[in-house]
Amino acid sequence: MKPAPFAYKKARTLDEAVALLCEHKDARLLAGGQSLIATLNMRLSAPSVLIDINGINGSNGLGGIAEKNGAVEIGALVRHVQAERSDVIARLAPLIARAMPHIGHAAIRNRGTLGGSIAFADPAAELPACLMALDGEVEATGPKGKRTIRAADFFKGLFETALGPQEILTAIRIPAATKDTRVGFAELARRHGDYAIVGLAASARGDGKGLKDVRLSFFGAGDTPSRARKAETALESGDVDAAVAALDLQPHDDVQATGAVKKHLAGVLLRRVAKQLMEPRP
């Protein structure tokens, strides 16, 4: 299908983008467009105005990746391909680096942005789950200035976030990896690069032979990225079987699989990821 008609406005600065959002009540922001334009084509979304934020870049920091005060700050307009090739991400955000090859296909990664993926909050997407596993945060800019929202408070429901209607996600921040940081990532999809049937992003701290502060963040297993807290506790005591048995997830049936299949697959992924977490970093 073809999109319904809309007006197109290209914002040159962040202030201009926020002003346009305030002016047009049913506007949508266009970043990479790799989800938005598909929904426009299918007429699942029909805004009257599209505000293109791709012209806001560089000097405003929306397109940069930097280490700042023990955190990695990733500008909202950083494209997947940029993150995939970034030394800073490889060194200080190894979970994001591991997730990258699973996101879409080369042509999609050339356009899609990290900020767009987080703001869209698809329950089967990789990056929201990574942000949750890393206890990261989101920087939002609106008419009253900037505010910071923790990942745990950001994902509210199916495609629903804590962003206000006049706010723009401008950056994400995650704690920089240290020597004892361990990460794990696995997903099952029908075709490599497609949305996951179910997936798992995880982080922990290596503590001698054991694990501490385990954070298991499943995607494709609920309306938002879902922590499996009982399984986290079991994994901290080193018992993978108990962690699988304790998996506290209630995935719904969807077009890809029934809830029961997803729950089974979540256990399979947990075993794979537990193995990754227990390997010391090279």
Place this chain on the structure above:
Amino acid sequence: MTDLAVDIALTVNGEKLAERVEPRQTLVDFLRDNLGLTGSHVGCEHGVCGACTVRVDGEIVRGCLMLAVQCDGSKVETIEGISDSGEVADLQMAFEQRNALQCGFCTPGMIAAAQDLLLLAKESGGVPSRDEIREHISGNYCRCTGYHAIVDAVEAVAQARAGAAK
């Protein structure tokens, strides 16, 4: 044209153009309907099939997931451009010789994706493995060949180009 239309200036296959487009027109529809460049195909229209793959500023993109209006100031290359210049002549020949196409619907996108991989491989100085070839064309559906012949063709060209470079 409605009053929503926007003027854009862009380069398509080396030719400078000034056009007036509706914001809602996707890049691939613009190329096909306004410019008559029908080598880029419209398949799923939501980014799954890869039949509309074109190059914008040197990088492959989905022509159905980019709007024509976003290409203001950009350099767009379609299968017509990259085949006329001879850039992918060896890939075209290998596809033909190895039966890497039957109906041909996916072929323009497949060639664009394969050429993207070969250019990246050239930068890093290596020949991509069969797994890497499969991964790079994973965003392009082919419903005829079963992919095996396509991987054969791309691998043969990768090896030939690496050999020629030595």
